[in-house]
Amino acid sequence: MIAWKILGAACAVALLAPAQTDIPETTAHEAPVTFESRVNLVPIPVVVRDKRSNAVGNLTKDDFEIYDNGKLQVISKFSIEKGGETLAVKPMVVESAGGTQETAPATGPAPVIPTRFVAYVFDDKHFTAGDLMQARQAALKHFDSMDNASARAAVFATSGINPEDFTADRAKLQAALNRLMPRSFGSNPQVDCPYLPYHTADMISNNHDTIAFQAAVGYLMTSCPETVSTPQTARSNPLPAQGMVMSMAAREANIGDAETRTTIGVLERTVQRLAAMPGQRILVLVSPGFIFPSREQDISQLIDKAIRMNVVINAIDGRGLYVDPISDASRPGPTDPTLAQYEREEALIAEETLATLAAGTGGTLFAKNNDLVEGFLRTGSQPEFTYMLGFSPQNLKNDGSFHTIKVKLKPSSGLTVQARRGYFAPKRSESPEDKEKQDIEDALFTRAEMTDFPLSINTQFFKSSDTAATISIVARVGLQKFHFRKAEGRSKDDITVVTGLFDRDGNFLSAKKTVIEVRLRDETFEKRVGAGLAVRSSFEDVKPGIYTLRLVARDSEGQMMSTTTGAVEVP
Secondary structure (H helix, E strand, C coil): CCCCEECECCCEEEECCCCCCCCCCEEEECCCEECCCCCCCEEEEEEEECCCCCECCCCCHHHEEEEECCEEECCCEEEEEECCCCCCCECCEEECCCCCEEECCCCCCCCCCCCEEEEEEECCCCCCHHHHHHHHHHHHHHHHCCCCCCEEEEEEECCCCCCEEEECCHHHHHHHHHCCCCCCCCCCCCCCCCCCCHHHHHHHHCCCCHHHHHHHHHHHHHHCHHHCCCHHHCCCCCHHHHHHHHHHHHHHHHHHHHHHHHHHHHHHHHHHHHHCCCCEEEEEEEECCCCCCCCHHHHHHHHHHHHHCCEEEEEEECCCCCCCHHHCCCCCCCCCHHHHHHHHHHHHHHHHHHHHHHHHCCCCEECCCCCHHHHHHHHCCCCCEEEEEEECCCCCCCCCCEEEEEEEECCCCCCEEECCCEEECCCCCCCHHHHHHHHHHHHHCCCCCCECCCEEEEEEEEEEECCEEEEEEEEEECCCCCCCEEECCEEEEEEEEEEEEECCCCCEEEEEEEEEEEEEEHHHHHHHHHHCEEEEEEEEEECCEEEEEEEEEEECCCCCEEEEEEEEEEC
């Protein structure tokens, strides 16, 4: 659930042609609104690649099929997003006191605003010291080549310790990387005997796997009897070793679940943080992978939230080329073959987790490769082409059940499809009010331009001091395409206008919202529709700098929406 609120502000609304009546035909009011995320249309980002792993961008809606629990669905949403597209910034227009419009005089080059936001999340909860050091060194080299003009980066850790928010300051990013260190409380293969990683411990403690249990007991008795309280009897009496293995397994299973829960929570908060950035949003998870034996729904909800927030999750398997535990020279002693097989299973599941997060959001997985510098280069951007498909499940029960998704090409022609693999049904129905809130939130914090009806933004600023200014905004809404509802002798519609203010680094600062109740009489309808609406608002006490303004307007009757974006510099 998204925690921030858009607060109402004193805004004046006027029809451009004055009305000759005592009964108001437009009424504006401001009220706070809280946005929530939910499942409605099931969105599916899809990346299609050829045999050389290049993204394919020439397919149409008719080339795809979507199956929900094996049943063919109707594709109701289809679009193609290009990874190289940038945020559209329109020139500002100054409205003079006489009501005419004049283009603001150019005082220099147009303001450059960031169009790409990349949050790097390092999994210090699961990394070993050696692997984390290699990942950190590769990231330092990558940041040396970062484009400060168009990109902003942030560094987070799954432990939640020492974050660095979005910035173009390389020194701050490098300092954040240098603060990274392993922070797992789980079993360590270089220290603990026997070594019981999460998967093995879960199989013993929660799944009562006798094979894993007996292998762990046998290894403890033969290879590390000093671990048992009475080592002189460890090889002849298995009871102390059995009790110790059960205790160790329960402890490691609890630690593993807690660290998985913490990791997913940090990823969710990072997605939410990215959702407030007005541009291309990428989360790069740098991790050896992790498992989630009891957190399937949490992973599905994370993917669903990322899709709805237009966040792509790319993943780097920080282990590079996998080293088999039998061949791992860093371990103090020999590894039991049976326990080694459970470790191999965990390694495969951990990598599959990274693949699931990437595939589910239209992202990229970089794995089985020691060139982590190349991995950072590939994952710091979106795929060249991403197909945004969607369908509305028929007769969907709001029971929270899991549905498998299969996306196919007809025919495949040797192409590979990367898409999410399922979703959880909602536990409640979505009301029209909920849908409106979600639509406006998505539009405010995305770079997509929607033009269902004419919409423009004009602005000017007034310096109240050397360090503060007021940005005055006029949003102009064209009404010709609106679908008014006829009732009580009036043509009715409600129009919501939201203006968001973002700083140079793309951080959300504030927003103003106005709801205009339009109630037009028949005798003035044509004139007023032709004139349109002007909605005024302002942001006060703005410090000198470059700002992005994002304008969203939506009507309640036709549920049409338009957006526009502009930049303004306060000297």
